[in-house]
Amino acid sequence: MSGGFSLSRRLVGRLTLGLSALWLIAVAGSALALRDELDEIFDSALQETAQRLLPLTIDELRDSGSDRDESRDESHNESGDEHEERAIDRPDTVLAEHEEYLIYQLRDAAGHVLLRSHDAPHEPFPVAPQRGFGEAGGLRVYGERGPRGLTLQVAEPLVHRTEAMSELFVWLAAPLLLLVPLAAGAIFWTVRGSLQPIGRLRDAIHARGGGNLAPLPDEGLPRELQAIIRDVNRLLGRLSQTLEGERAFAANSAHELRTPVAAALAQSQRLAAELRARGPEGGAPGTAKLQQRVAGLIDSLHGLSGLVEKLLQLARAEAGLGLDNAEADLLPVVRLLVDEIGRRPAGAGRLVLAPGGPERLDARLDLDAFGIALRNLIDNALRHGSADEAVTVTVGSDRSVAVVNAGPVVPPDRLAKLGTRFERAGATTSGSGLGLAIAGTILEQAGGSLELRSPASGRSDGFEARIRLP
Known part of the structure; x- marks a missing residue:
């Protein structure tokens, strides 16, 4: 299973990321649409405020005695400011201090400030005194013209709109912090439940092994x-x-x-x-x-x-002789073959089973197939090994069976070809050249392997054929 990926994890991750991305896109689209609507509302409020304040400021200017000719100089402008401050400071009109989101200035035709709100700057707004909207110096300004060249300009700092949009975006995106883990959990349980039939099918295939060719059940599957x-x-x-x-x-x-x-x-x-x-x-x-x-x-x-x-x-x-669904102990087969072949003239006194080793040798391998493979390896060792030295069969604790015979070292190029069909150790060597091929095929069909070495392990000569059980 190495190198693969989890389908459920991939689905959960991609669906969660997709849902989060769609949520952010929806928030961004909603914020842009709301920004246009809010700009219209704020602009309408500016215009409405200017139209409402214009007559009031003109009356206040008249009542304060600061109604001057439109061509007065800067000193008249300062006098007008003093009248405004005195009007604001009247005992019967004392107002609580507060932050104004809208500020205004009443200006004459020359642009001088006649009246202003208490948060408005002393300097004129950086927008010409005329009717309509304008932006400058971080202010959104609307001007409304009055009689005798007077202009009332109502301004709003743009930072207020920016703050409003930022808070709106944050509050729209904030639920995503709670939505992501909840959505991930819901998607995980949904995907897990939907993939349960696949998991059951996977477990059924894994449990039956490679030798069971019976039809797979399709009940309960999508x-x-x-x-x-x-x-x-x-x-x-x-x-x-x-x-x-x-x-x-x-x-x-x-x-x-x-x-x-x-x-x-x-x-x-x-x-x-x-x-x-x-x-x-x-x-x-x-x-x-x-x-x-x-x-x-x-x-x-x-x-x-x-x-x-x-x-x-x-x-x-x-044809798949080595495949078997049930585990079996192969150690009795090893002992039986060593005893049987050791009684033949070719193996008498030459075949030895090494002492020690595990008490059992369990593997999913057909007993008859394992016997055929081991018999071919032993016959090959007796035929090609030195006649005056023993052939040793060793059962290892690593679930392996090794057959070792003495004899000259097989060259690497020849060793690489051994195990193929009709390949012999030498041109004059007797035999069909099929023994190693049969053993290798049986073990490969069962999921094991056959390793060939020359010289043998721990020796300077000889030949070793080692069975690696599945």
Whole structure:
């Protein structure tokens, strides 16, 4: 599972990020729309305030006695300011101090300030005294014209609008801090519940192993998965039919090929026995030469019988002979093969099972398949190893079985080719060249491996074939 990714995590992450992005986009769009609406409201308030204050400020200017000609000089302007301050400071009109969001100035035609609100600056607004809106110096100003060239300008600091928009955006985006974990939790539980059928299907496939080709159940799965399972079941059905056909062919071939070879071998041995019974003196001329030919024929039939056996083993291995769903203890198979082959003339006194090792050797591997693989490795070691040194079978605590024989070191280029079909250790070496290929195929089919080393581990010579169990 290394290198993969979690579908549920990817869905939760992307859906949460997508929801957050959509929320922020919606907030930004809403803020822009509200900004336009607020600008219209604020501008309308400026205009309405100016229109309401204009007659009041003119009356206040008239009552204060500061109604002057429009062409008065700067001293008149200062006199007007004093009248304004005195009007504000009247005992019967004392107002509480407060922050004004709107400030105003009443200006004459020359731009001099006649009256102003208490928060308004003494200097004229940086906008010409005329009717309409204008912006300058961080102020939004609306001017309204009155009689005799008077202009009332109502201004609002733009920072107020900026603060209002900032607070609005913050309050619109603030719920996202609570929404993200809640949405992530809701998405997680939704995705987890939706992917439960996939998890059950994964567990079912994992539990059955690679050797079970029975159809997969599709009950309780969504429609999208049911179509996939139906296609997979059709593929499993075809694969099962193919494997069954190959196994049937191997079984039938074993019967059809072994019988005639065995019959031919039996007839040849009978003929050799009759020739020996006649003897070289009492027989027909050329009897000795005929006996040699019959002996060669018997050797060829023995080789053919062995080759047929190897080919059938290879066919069975490629058909999935090594696959098994249940675990089995392979240690009794190792002991049985060492004892059986050790009683043969070729293995008598040469085959040794190393002492020690684990008490059990459990693996999901067919007992018959494991026996075929180990038998081929032992036969290969006895055939190619030094005749005067033992062949050792060692069961390791790392769930491995090693077969080691003495002999010359196999060159690296030749060692790399061993294990392929019909590849022999040397041109003059006897054997079919299939033993290592059969063992490697069986182990590969079962999920294990076959390691070949020369020199053998811990030696300066020899050959080692090590089975790594699945």
